[in-house]
Amino acid sequence: MIKLVGTGVWILAITLASVYFSLKMASAPKVDTAVAAREAAMEFVSGYTTTVPVIGEGGVSGYLLTKLAYKANKELAAKQVVPLPEMITDELYTLLVGKKMIDVGATGNFDLDAFRGVVKEGLNRRFGAEVIAEVYVEQIDYLTTASVEDPPQKKGVTLLKGEVPTVEQTQKSGH
Numbered sequence: 475m476i477k478l479v480g481t482g483v484w485i486l487a488i489t490l491a492s493v494y495f496s497l498k499m500a501s502a503p504k505v506d507t508a509v510a511a512r513e514a515a516m517e518f519v520s521g522y523t524t525t526v527p528v529i530g531e532g533g534v535s536g537y538l539l540t541k542l543a544y545k546a547n548k549e550l551a552a553k554q555v556v557p558l559p560e561m562i563t564d565e566l567y568t569l570l571v572g573k574k575m576i577d578v579g580a581t582g583n584f585d586l587d588a589f590r591g592v593v594k595e596g597l598n599r600r601f602g603a604e605v606i607a608e609v610y611v612e613q614i615d616y617l618t619t620a621s622v623e624d625p626p627q628k629k630g631v632t633l634l635k636g637e638v639p640t641v642e643q644t645q646k647s648g649h
Contacts, residue, residue, distance in 0.1 A: 516607055517551065519544045521562050526570045528616070538570060539615040542593065545608040554601060565597050586611060 521542040528536045544562065551558050569592060590609040597606045 515547055515549060516545050517548045519546050519551070519558055519562075522559055524563055524566050524570075526567060529571075534619055536616055536618040536621075539613070539617065540566060540570070541612040541614075542566070543610040543612060544597075544606050545610075546605050547603075547607065550601070550603050550605040554605070558605075561600065562597060565593070565600055569593060569596055 521544060523539060523541045526538045526540070527534045528538055542562070544558075546558060554561065590611065593609045594606050598604050
């Protein structure tokens with residue numbers, strides 16, 4: 475009988491200890507209020523598909539199609555005189571045509587992180603404030619003029635295809 479009571483007390487003690495430690499370890503994660511406030515001030519801006527002509531060999535040799543999305547500061551974006559998507563499109567033309575950020579002849583040398591950084595830096599410099607926090611690349615394609623004129627013969631080349639998070643995904647992950 476004493477063994478049975480001892481076993482019962484032992485099981486009770488183990489059960490209480492495991493419940494106590496489970497509740498202690500399962501407490502809510504600590505939220506960094508500064509990071510939460512910064513993320514609450516951000517909005518997701520989907521960019522337009524931008525078609526940039528690639529000029530070479532005495533004329534247009536093809537078209538570069540880009541679709542980018544951005545995480546931007548709501549308050550700073552609202553203060554801009556020119557709407558954000560139009561300003562972004564203009565800056566992309568400046569970067570892709572004026573500075574020739576992408577060399578379609580050497581697609582293996584494309585540095586995505588450098589491209590994102592240059593786009594972010596160029597836009598923020600243009601806005602005069604840190605409006606853009608992140609740049610997401612959804613897709614970058616190159617279509618030759620031959621593929622545009624006679625599609626069954628030749629096809630374009632997808633240089634990069636990325637995934638842009640949805641608004642729900644960015645809110646869940648805290649980004």
